[in-house]
Amino acid sequence: MPDSATPLTIGDLPAQHAKDPKTPAQARARFFNPGNAFNVILPPVPDTAFSREPEKALAADTPTSFIPCDASDVMECAFPATSPLVLAGYARIRPNDSWETTPRASGAVHYVIRGSGTSQIGEETVEWREGDLFISPGGVRHSHYAEEDSVLWIVTNEPQFRHEHAQPPALGDAPTPVVHCTAAEIKRQIDYLYEIGKNAEIPGTALIISSDVQEASRNALPTLTVAMNTLDPGITQRPHRHNSVAVSLVVKGENCYSTVDGKRKDWSPFATTITPPVSVHSHTNAGNERCFFLIVQDGGFYYHARAMGFEFVDA
Numbered sequence: 001m002p003d004s005a006t007p008l009t010i011g012d013l014p015a016q017h018a019k020d021p022k023t024p025a026q027a028r029a030r031f032f033n034p035g036n037a038f039n040v041i042l043p044p045v046p047d048t049a050f051s052r053e054p055e056k057a058l059a060a061d062t063p064t065s066f067i068p069c070d071a072s073d074v075m076e077c078a079f080p081a082t083s084p085l086v087l088a089g090y091a092r093i094r095p096n097d098s099w100e101t102t103p104r105a106s107g108a109v110h111y112v113i114r115g116s117g118t119s120q121i122g123e124e125t126v127e128w129r130e131g132d133l134f135i136s137p138g139g140v141r142h143s144h145y146a147e148e149d150s151v152l153w154i155v156t157n158e159p160q161f162r163h164e165h166a167q168p169p170a171l172g173d174a175p176t177p178v179v180h181c182t183a184a185e186i187k188r189q190i191d192y193l194y195e196i197g198k199n200a201e202i203p204g205t206a207l208i209i210s211s212d213v214q215e216a217s218r219n220a221l222p223t224l225t226v227a228m229n230t231l232d233p234g235i236t237q238r239p240h241r242h243n244s245v246a247v248s249l250v251v252k253g254e255n256c257y258s259t260v261d262g263k264r265k266d267w268s269p270f271a272t273t274i275t276p277p278v279s280v281h282s283h284t285n286a287g288n289e290r291c292f293f294l295i296v297q298d299g300g301f302y303y304h305a306r307a308m309g310f311e312f313v314d315a
């Protein structure tokens with residue numbers, strides 16, 4: 001509080017309460033003003049990469065477990081979160097073992113980094129192997145069984161649900177069915193894009209993954225977009241920015257790096273990288289082979305809000 005010599009400003013006021021409330025509901029009200037409400041500063045989304053988590057997930061002695069990419073401490077979130085609305089992590093599942101979860105989310109995106117197995121998701125079964133991607137509805141039991149030693153990259157919008165104290169949709173009301181994209185189909189689709197675009201000298205392209213239910217939106221979930229991005233050797237993307245955050249998995253990328261607000265961030269195998277919202281960024285392939293990185297963004301959220309804010313930012 002200011003001393004008596006300093007004039008009181010509205011910014012100095014603590015939370016105001018109702019005078020003589022007649023009910024508990026009246027007593028619960030709090031009142032603020034532009035001086036003490038609009039200056040609440042949250043820590044920014046960190047420009048970081050999680051490389052220890054995949055190392056642990058892939059290490060020989062790691063038991064069946066889920067290893068989250070958790071930046072909740074630096075973002076001051078009260079629940080595990082990779083970005084404010086998205087949680088990514090690695091499920092290590094030992095051979096002939098299983099790991100069960102019920103995502104508190106509208107859905108989950110899975111990419112098979114290594115191994116093979118079967119996932120029972122409600123009434124449906126997905127038989128997966130390395131390089132496959134599958135999407136599933138939240139709120140139903142997922143039992144992931146590994147035939148071979150397996151690592152899955154799993155991304156959900158659990159932080160979005162926890163932020164709102166929300167629960168997953170009721171059975172049958174999920175915004176996504178179970179959707180399975182095999183590694184061979186993903187490769188076929190990307191090859192086709194390069195074939196069609198070969199005369200356009202495209203610097204790289206992305207396969208955007210959606211579903212029959214989400215076909216009109218082009219999203220994987222109402223708030224999440226999923227894209228397998230590619231870049232050919234020697235190529236740097238055009239610098240750009242958008243209001244969505246990108247949570248990306250390095251699928252294949254020797255000598256690749258990202259440039260975020262002028263700072264270089266080198267890729268490491270199967271790292272999860274965060275590209276903060278609004279940051280000016282581009283990705284560079286300085287290697288000798290086409291690189292692949294799987295990007296999940298909360299882009300559906302911003303598309304729906306008509307606030308994606310995409311623009312190229314050329315130096």
Ligand SMILES: [Fe+2]
Nearest residue numbers: 240242246281
């Ligand atoms: Fe981007």
